[in-house]
Structure formats: structure tokens, C-alpha cells
Amino acid sequence: MDMIEDDLTRWIKSKRDSSILYAAFGSIGIIRPNRMKSLLEGLAIFLLQTSDASILLAFLNANHDTYVRVLNEISNNDHRRILSNTDRVRVENGFIPQKWILEQSAVGLFISHCGMGSLVEGLYFEKPILCLPLHTDQFVNAIAVDQSKIGKSLFVPPSPFESFLNPHDFHDYKFSTDSVIMAVSSMWMNSTYKQAARIMSLEMRHAGGLKRAAEEIELFVNLKGDRDRYQGGNGRLEVEKYIKVLYLK
Template sequence: MPASFFTPLYSHHYSKYLGAFVDEIPITNINNDLTRWIQSKPDDTIVYSAFGSTSIIPYERMYNLINGLANFLLEEDDSSILLAFRNVNYDTYQTVLANLNDDEFRKILKNEDRVRIENGFVQQKWILQHNQIKIFLSHCGMGSALEALYYNKPLLCMPFCLDQFSNAIAIDNLDVGQSLFVPPSLWQSLIKPYDFAKYTFTAASVTNKLLAMWSNVLYKEAAERMSLEMKYAGGVKQAVKEIEFFVHLGGDLDRFTPFSSTLPFYQRYMFDLLFVFIVLPGTIFLYICFKCCKRRQKSKID
């Protein structure tokens, strides 16, 4: 994930950044219980949580996650949570719910007006389009992360594998979200290079990070800026135009070679200017100094 999705300059005329390939066709005419539940909420009041189709949440993480979410609901009276669990994660959630020690947590999690549980596939893009969604709690796969940012949603990351960890770090560094994964120190990485995926977090960290994102508008503003950059780059529509343009030109873009690429290497990297304005004057100056010193030494000897 680049530091900024908008890259106005390109190093090669056959390379061009086109942004995220997000299907921009709106999903409409959905009318079910989930639709009515989301649309019954005020804007910016829902934390939407989904973790992909293959991620499996261990019991300890699920326990801390659910406790943290329950505490967040108690802290923010106007908030609601939509949890989309698939496969074994739904069973793990039910086990955690049954084993909660805090009756107040269990009560609020069973409040269907505040908490919605979906067991199975949900239309994620359709959900993220809604203004009611304020934060996306995600595994931060590239597809989910790009969809969230495309629709101006800050992310709270809970990565599981592969690129999800680097995505989580990038999202945290770009201030478009936070991450429950804290990168290990360099020393820890050297000693146990593969243990980073076994990271843990506390219920308090879940609550605190959500509260910080909930109250700080800078996360929303950063996500909106990145969304604008992605949309300005063009995405799928621009990709179609570029491909058609390439085909019409017979696959030859050499006429669009940047001027800098036509220069000799010493001009491209300004070695000629370096020589004329720094090396040559410096050499002359040192030569004059050397001659002056040598003349003084000769005068002293005489």
C-alpha cells in the first residue's frame, strides 16, 4: 500500500497508477432485516466488523475482542455494532458470549437494537456505502481495506496472515485507522521471525482504539482524502480507457517517452551540472590553494 494513492508522476511511460479497482456500481433494491436495521440508525453510529471468508479467530482473541466491543458500547450510548461472522467464528462467538463474566456485557451484547450478528455472507460493499457506518473493524485484506477507504471509512485492523500485517501497519502510519497488531521490535523479529502472527491484544486496547477513532475526526478526514485520491486516479473506468488507447495505438507508446528518458545518463542524473558547478570549481580552488601554499613554503626556505 503506497504512502499516498495519488502518484502524479511515473517513472516509465508504460507504467501508470490507476487507483483501486473497486466496482462502483451501487447495490440497490435490497430489503431485508439487515437493511432495515442499518437504515434505522443515525449517520456515523455503527461499527461494522467483518474478517473475511477464511480467517479463523482464536478463542483468546475473540474473548478480548468481544469484551472490548461490549465495553465500547457501554462507553458510547449512541453506538451500535454489526458483527459478520462466518464458519467457525460464529460458534466461537457464541462460546465467548456464554462464558462472559460480566452480566452487563452479556446484556448489551444480547440487545438486538445495539448489536446485530450476521452468520454468513453479507454484501460488504453495500454496507460500506451507508453513511451509518463510521468505523470498519477488519482483517485488512487488500480488497476490504481498499473498499473501506474508497467509501471513506477508517479502519481498525485485526490482521491474520500474509499482506494483512503490512496493510495494517500502512493504515496505522497513514492515520486512516489503527491496528490491534503492534509490530514487534527488531530484536524480537530477529529472534523469532515468524511469531509476529501470534500476536495478542487486550480488551482495553480494543475499547481505547475504538474510542480514539470515534471521537477524532482526523481519521475520517484522512480516509476522505485517500478516497478522493483513489477516485481521481480513475480505477476501473480509467483502466478501460487506457487499454483502449493502448490498443488503438497498436501497442506502441514510445512516442510518449518522457523527455528525461531520452537524455544520456550523465544528463539524466545531472552529472554534467555537478561537474561544471561543483567538481570543476572545487578542483580549481584546491589547485590555487595548493600553489599558494607551495609558494609560501618556498619563500620561507629562501
């Protein structure tokens, strides 16, 4: 991946390994003010507690406007001061080279909306992920990240009964400043999450990439969707039958 030498890349390259928390939320999803406030307050406290950490925040359009408004409304002077420290916190309003950023050893943790593109990019480059889902598939992806132990999620799924009563809870969920602090602090420099992300990356690279994916799709189409022979039960017996035929020949 090509790197353009500019203030952003120089800032990243000036940081030591695993010292940057990188947060990016795409160009479509909207971060509501209450979530932005909890996120910023939690990150501010984390920075005050972790002297060698830095944060790169990437926002677009309305989310950047919300960030500026919420930052100006923070009443705690220490929190507002640390978030305004350009050596510790860098804020980008616009598109940035995400894959190049995730590839850098200076990035130790990725906060993401967990859309499939960002999720795959983060895991490919072995970054543990803290999920802040905003819409559609991001909620399911966040649940998968949490259950796979490759990260955590600020979204806690409601019970089936609660979902039945209010099916929009997924989009209306809230999280607190404390939950941000606990999630980030528990993942920061945690070898368990790093190892889980590393193994996932190895599996992804071993899987064969786009060419292998295309081959699998073509096979599935040619089989007319029937892959029973690759499953247990009758499928296993079918495989055993072919093995016996080959052996007898």
C-alpha cells in the same frame, strides 16, 4: 449497488449517521478465542460507555462458532447483556452486502482483517479502519493503515530482533481488552481520521479506477520494466531533454 430489503438493511437504515461500528473478517482467516474474547469485551465496554452507538458483527463458519462460545463464557453480566441486545448489536453468520453497507452514512467505523479487498472498499467509502489482521498481506496492510493515519491497528509489529528470534510473531500476536477500548474510543467520531479517509477516497476516485490501472500495467510491460525516465536523477534529465527537443521544434 442494489439493496435487498430485509431485516439487516432495515436495521442499518434505522440508525443515525456515523452510529454503527461495522466489523467483518472475511471467510478464510480464523480469529483465535483469546482475540475474540478481547474484542468482544472491549466492544461491550465501549457500548456501555457510548449510549448512541451500535455494532454490526459479520462472521462466517468457525469464527461464528468461536463468537458464540466466547459470548457464552463471558462472566460479566453487563457485558453479556449489552452484547445480546439486538437493538445495539446485530450479528450476521454468512455473506452480507459489504459494499452497500460501507456506502451507508450510518456506518462510522470499520473493523477489518485488512485484506486488500476490504481495505480498498472501506477507504473508497471514506470509512476509518481499525485493523485486526489474521494472515498474509494483512499485517503489512495494517502497518500501512496505521502509518497513513487513516486508522489504527491492534497488531503492533515486533522489533526486527524479535522477528528474527520468532518469525511467527506476526501470527501469534495478542491484544488486550484495554487496547480495543482505547483504539475504538480514540477513533470514534474523530474528525482527523474521517478527514484522512475522505482524502484517501478522493485520491482513489481521481486515480482512474480499473481502466487506468490496466493502462499503467500495459505501459510498464511495454517499457520492459524500465521507468527511470519517471524517476529523479537521469530520469529527470531524460524528461528535460524531450522538453527541449519539443521546444526547439
